[in-house]
Amino acid sequence: MQIPECVIEAMASHLRTSNANVHRGIYGLSAMAEEVYESTRREIARWIHAREPREIVFNSGTTEGLNFLASQFTSLTPKDEIILFIQEHHANILPWQRLGATIRIIPMTEEGDFDSDSLSRKLSERTKIVSVAHIGNVLGTINPIKKIAQMAHTVGALCIVDGAQSLGHGPVDVQEMECDFFVTSAHKAFGPTGIGFLYGNSKYLECFKPYHLGGGIVERVAFDQAATFREIPTRFEAGTSNIVGIAGLREAIHFLQKIDWTAAQIHSERLRLRVFEILEQNPSIEILKPNNRRTGTISFIHRSVHPHDVASIFDSEGMAVRAGHHCAQPLMKALGVNGTVRLSLALYNTEEEIETLIPALQKVGRILQKNNAKTIEF
Numbered sequence: 001m002q003i004p005e006c007v008i009e010a011m012a013s014h015l016r017t018s019n020a021n022v023h024r025g026i027y028g029l030s031a032m033a034e035e036v037y038e039s040t041r042r043e044i045a046r047w048i049h050a051r052e053p054r055e056i057v058f059n060s061g062t063t064e065g066l067n068f069l070a071s072q073f074t075s076l077t078p079k080d081e082i083i084l085f086i087q088e089h090h091a092n093i094l095p096w097q098r099l100g101a102t103i104r105i106i107p108m109t110e111e112g113d114f115d116s117d118s119l120s121r122k123l124s125e126r127t128k129i130v131s132v133a134h135i136g137n138v139l140g141t142i143n144p145i146k147k148i149a150q151m152a153h154t155v156g157a158l159c160i161v162d163g164a165q166s167l168g169h170g171p172v173d174v175q176e177m178e179c180d181f182f183v184t185s186a187h188k189a190f191g192p193t194g195i196g197f198l199y200g201n202s203k204y205l206e207c208f209k210p211y212h213l214g215g216g217i218v219e220r221v222a223f224d225q226a227a228t229f230r231e232i233p234t235r236f237e238a239g240t241s242n243i244v245g246i247a248g249l250r251e252a253i254h255f256l257q258k259i260d261w262t263a264a265q266i267h268s269e270r271l272r273l274r275v276f277e278i279l280e281q282n283p284s285i286e287i288l289k290p291n292n293r294r295t296g297t298i299s300f301i302h303r304s305v306h307p308h309d310v311a312s313i314f315d316s317e318g319m320a321v322r323a324g325h326h327c328a329q330p331l332m333k334a335l336g337v338n339g340t341v342r343l344s345l346a347l348y349n350t351e352e353e354i355e356t357l358i359p360a361l362q363k364v365g366r367i368l369q370k371n372n373a374k375t376i377e378f
């Protein structure tokens, strides 16, 4: 997402007036930085309905959050099972694959949704973790997290939610979802890159060991005794954090709080339906799994033009779309394609911008004709 002026200004202002490290409260500037740091934690906790601010751990984003979680389960053996959805981003696959547990995969239904029946068949006392994206990054699928969490809990498994795509798409309520962990990144929610956070139920965080080791997390270090660590969440935030990123994230949360989400949803839905209308008029295009339980993340393929070529032509028309496997290769395999073109609609996109799809697609057709291109298998 692009960043609103207020977030840019909050980061610039932080650098001008409060640039110092935290946890060094002896000087005033550090106390100011600390206030930014801890007030952001409090505001995030309120925004996503965590029970308390200490359930929020700052990190560099979703990828780090998932790696942090996986690092807590190194004692799992092949008898233990971790359940993932076929649509997961590599960030929610690779950290789990490195553990000793058996990975079980939930397929999509015909319509491209999470197959809850398959989950109920796969759950057993061997299941330790069910880790699923809230919103898929390729098809925009909105997964039924509350149902998944409730099902996971019936066998005593933990429910982890990859919230990379959801923070910027509407209010999040981790208690309502009944998940145990939720990880996300600021840069998909009007904030800067390189900063994100993890929500974790404090009853589990209390049992977790430090992830990165270093300054800021210890009570005592000696060469002849084991170190003792500080309370959660500080125990998980070793080293100097991205404090200016946190100042930006705080303002991004303010920005999210001011959005009229009902109006936003109506706007997004209007844009999404118009994109469908335009794409459906083109017989060379196949939209992948279009249905009404989606966000404005729309994937399609052009039957005769490689996704990268479509994306380059769109770029020449001033439209930034991503093309390729979107870090979701298992999903590409399940869809039977090597890649897709993905349009990601944001709240600031306008109806006029959507209309530029028409000349962009016409240009794809013209260039194809000119090159007398053959149908490319991909």
Ligand SMILES: Cc1ncc(COP(=O)(O)O)c(C=O)c1O
Residues within 6 Å of the ligand: 060, 061, 062, 063, 064, 089, 091, 092, 133, 135, 136, 137, 162, 164, 165, 185
């Ligand atoms: C669903 C999903 N999970 C995880 C990630 C990784 O996020 P980050 O690169 O911010 O760590 C992404 C990023 O695109 C994503 O869309």
